[in-house]
Amino acid sequence: MKDFNYNGRIYYSPVELTMAFIGGTWKMPILLALRKRKLRYGELKNNISHITDKMLYSQLRELEKKGMIERKIYKEKPPRVDYYLTPLSKRSIKVIDALTRFGEHLMDAHGISSKKSE
Template sequence: MPDFIFNKKLYYNPVEFAMDRIGGTWKMPILWRLKNRVMRYGELKKDIPHITHKMLTSQLRELEEEGFIVRKVYPVVPPKVEYSITERGLSAIPIIDTIRNYGLQLMNEFGIDHK
């Protein structure tokens, strides 16, 4: 496969491109939590306790910019913001599920208790 450039970044293969969209520590866990329900910022923060506010905000923005999630702002005081997954985000869920299952399998093989 030939190299390609997207948003001024050189990619060598489609796996690298996909991982740049949903990879990292926090994007997949965010998408996983949104797969079945709409969540508010505070719910996400509470459900992913080790993520910082700055990181959650930046990851949500990136996922929104890339079309994996939608941010809906309600015109109320105090502000109410909800996040939901898009069709593009839902299409990533089977991949995330496969990676998750592989991670659980590796944890078992390495003797790591995950229950």
């Protein structure tokens, strides 16, 4: 496959581009938390163990910039903001589920047990 340019960066495969959109420690957990319904910032924070406010904020902005999530701001006092998946990110859920299944297979194959989240 030929390399290609997207947003000023050279990619060598579509998989690499995919991982730029959903890869990293926090993007997939954020997308999975939003898979069933819209959530507010505090709800997202409570649903994702170990994420800091700084990281959640930056990852939400990055996912929004890439068209993976949208936010709706309600003009209320205090202001309310809902985050939700876009059609693009809804397609990514199947990919994330497949990666999860493969990761679970690898864990089983290598005798790795998961730690319980606190």
